[in-house]
Amino acid sequence: MSIDLGGLTLANPVMVASGCGGTGRELAAYVDLHELGAFVTRTITLNPRAGGPVPRILETPSGLVHAVGLQNPGLEPFLASELPQLVQQGARVVVSIAGTTLGEYAELARRLGRAPGVAAVEVNLSSPDAVASGVLDVREPFHAANVVAAVHRELPRGLPLLAKVRPDLIRVVESARTVLEAGAAAVVVGNALPAAMPDGRPAGLSGPAIRPLALRCVTEVRDALPDAAIVGCGGIADEADARSFLAAGATAVQVGTALLHDPTTAARLARALTTDREVIG
Amino acid sequence: MSIDLGGLTLANPVMVASGCGGTGRELAAYVDLHELGAFVTRTITLNPRAGGPVPRILETPSGLVHAVGLQNPGLEPFLASELPQLVQQGARVVVSIAGTTLGEYAELARRLGRAPGVAAVEVNLSSPDAVASGVLDVREPFHAANVVAAVHRELPRGLPLLAKVRPDLIRVVESARTVLEAGAAAVVVGNALPAAMPDGRPAGLSGPAIRPLALRCVTEVRDALPDAAIVGCGGIADEADARSFLAAGATAVQVGTALLHDPTTAARLARALTTDREVIG
Amino acid sequence: MSPVAEPTTATRTPLHVTGELLATKKVGAYRHLTLVAPGVPERFRPGNFVAVSIGAPGSDTTRLARRAFWIHQVKPVGGYGPTLQLVVEPTGPGSQWLASLAPGARLEVTGPLGRPFALPKEPVSCLLVGEGYAAAPLFPLAERLRERGCAVNLLVAGADEAHLLSALEARRSARAVTVVTRDGSVGLRGEVADVVDDVLGRSQAAVVYAAGPLATLHAVAVAAEAHGAWSQTAVEQPLTCATGLCQGCPVPVVGEDGVARRVRACADGPVLRGDRVRWAELLGEAGEPR
């Protein structure tokens, strides 16, 4: 009755996407975190990041354009307070990470590998460029694979690595293949897509607007890599959306923007898909 | 008071996007075609194409996913009845073309070059793959440039060539640069993006959903190629949208999906932008 | 020679207007809407439809495709001039939204759209077959036919009583009315396909008009062929633009020239000669995405 994601076991196929679940404290008002397949943290970097200028997020038709800039407290404060709190709530915690150098990735992996309660690490290889400025440029699949290899080397055996690649049709299959070869247990297909705010500022586009694009990418990766564990992400807002990704070959899904609009979304989807035999296995 | 698009003179910067204006007869009920900057025909191929199976078009949040499959009567019937009718209505006619071989592109160019009333030719280099199956694969900028060169060679001097490239951030600058070098007078940045219908079938995504993605591409092309004549296309539905593309560096815009929702859109935009000095020049 | 005169559409260009909902009434499973849509009723001919935008005028709308509705009647309402009557079956989100609107609501409406029913050149006997909400366009057609001296026979069908458009008003125009429901709650029990042959034989109709699901239209076209009658079938396909712009609504037909091609349901149809439609292909295509 449970989902196997390349070694990561989930009670159901619904995960909170990185950067859309706050610290976990806020969401707890609307859902018991242990009801979710997994909770992916916002992307954590070694040093704190203050994030970008405002306005950081604007509405666009059926989507959001955003340039939050990976605001996060840095690894130490995360380990000291955010992680224990998530663990205490019974969340299956997947820690999303990004670094400015390969060395930083390795260090993040080393220290998270020792932290109690981390169920998996998700390497964020797909922030829309210029939004996550300063972070290592991994747009080339080759560079992405290097990062995955560096992280994989440092993680203890049995701690699965998820690689989150950009839902960009031209490169998504190559990206997925190389990161899986480099040691990723599963590939998360989906992130905000490089876009612009109405005033031309670079930003990422997420939400239901991009769903058909993300779904296509999942389809392509599934076709090319029949054995890969795939997590679909992009614009999922209701049960039918989630099912279309599962039908296209995703083993699990992540929900991001929809949570910002309705914080009960993840709970509803998790409940709808938990006792669902057809999507399991 | 008029727009110069690499030699193509327009009364205003609003064009009907390919495949969204019917034969021109239908739109005439809602707008005098000569009020528009230009009318781009659906993509014409040498031989007739029956188009794809139904459902061809489905709604998605703030967008449409479609796989019409470039249905068109072929060049002969087009020249015999559609073109004269458009010319008679006073439309500034831009004929969109696609071919299955370089030779077909050349022949299309040769024959359109002699046809009275053709104001420009738009080479469709950006149909979402698998939607325009059978058409020459021009996803590589190098191949796209070959097509443009072949068409350019055959067109009479003074008949401008617009190259329509895919608003795919990774390649759009390279695509734009190479097609301009190969003889394009202007580059149209925008087309439906490769996507999937809910059942997984390949399709193109268009409409307001993709606007922030198209806008970003226009921004990038403008930054990289300050002197290029750029036509922005993707999700434009109202005056503010059109202005954001003009502000980002587009010289003109094309309107597609919005016309399917409200056939008076092009007329309204053309009127709003016709006597507008700030966007001109 | 065809006994019907193909309508010309040249002078009847459609309009895109902001309309207003005047009244809304639940009748069985349907909502009857009365709509002010300036200029549209004046141009109406039976078999035309209107396309409605989902969402209030001026609001961003997440649903870009239009929704088509048969024009059921054109009625003058004091102080407003002629108004449109539509019959809406609330099924999906678009029609539910429309059915939930209160009087005074504003709507973007385009119409009249589509090629209407072709009328007989001579005063012949006609059979009109309508199923569910799609019977709506047949009532004004019946009146028009009667005005021309045609004998009008009506076959009205529906799943049950709630899905049956009332033939009451039509009785004035009709010589004979047959009612058939799937559950037998009113009239005969069964489908149009079960009874059309019989009804057609009795009516001696030279022309059969039909509106309803594709399978029903097909059955009517086949029966007409068997009886040597002409058929005019109103073919519904999911419409995106409804105005002929997008090519999203192909109907496989055989042209006058004998060549197989695809025409647009919205602009070249919706009313098509039953003997020209390639039904097998259409039914296969509509049932299966591929």
Place this chain on the structure above:
Amino acid sequence: MSPVAEPTTATRTPLHVTGELLATKKVGAYRHLTLVAPGVPERFRPGNFVAVSIGAPGSDTTRLARRAFWIHQVKPVGGYGPTLQLVVEPTGPGSQWLASLAPGARLEVTGPLGRPFALPKEPVSCLLVGEGYAAAPLFPLAERLRERGCAVNLLVAGADEAHLLSALEARRSARAVTVVTRDGSVGLRGEVADVVDDVLGRSQAAVVYAAGPLATLHAVAVAAEAHGAWSQTAVEQPLTCATGLCQGCPVPVVGEDGVARRVRACADGPVLRGDRVRWAELLGEAGEPR
């Protein structure tokens, strides 16, 4: 030592519910909405707000960001229990939609959200400064303060009479009420910044509470500092999620530890100590996208 007790939020978790609009009334430039939102009123403390979804529940919505509104009052309505009163200024598409709804409309509501105003530990004199719709949360605060034996002084501002929340009801709770309008149509002519120093001096307030545009809050914080008073400013930033999930609403502050950081307007605010906010940066950022 701070004279105010920072509220704990631990036991007051917000709810996400489908609410119903009970009544709607135009008052000057605003719409006052009465909302049934089961469970939300019971958890309310002055300074809390609710987040509303734009679009009917269950409908796809093209507008994904939430819209925040101060809880103006909690009032029992016969048969419904406690209800929420909101004051909506119709400006953009979201607030216009909300203002146009008819009683009976259903709405997705999340609340109560945000850290409320901190209340004084002792019965001290307080000044409450509110501008435009943002004066809304000060009225229930005034009542709460009076219950605690605090002397309440009110400074209510607006562009003109239409944009002035009526101080009538508040007069019961208040010792002194000052009104200022930009056009001088009621009370003094001018801005909060012009008069706050004076009013503060006269009121001898130990704590100043303020809600309004950033520039007003800044002026109040500066005046409080000058008078040695504590200030509690209700900082509005465009909110996307309003629930603390997205980090779209950063407010630059100096923490208790003296370290500069950014907190979330929605979850760590909206009420923040005026002396902790880095106003220059906030005003620069809010005014200029970059």
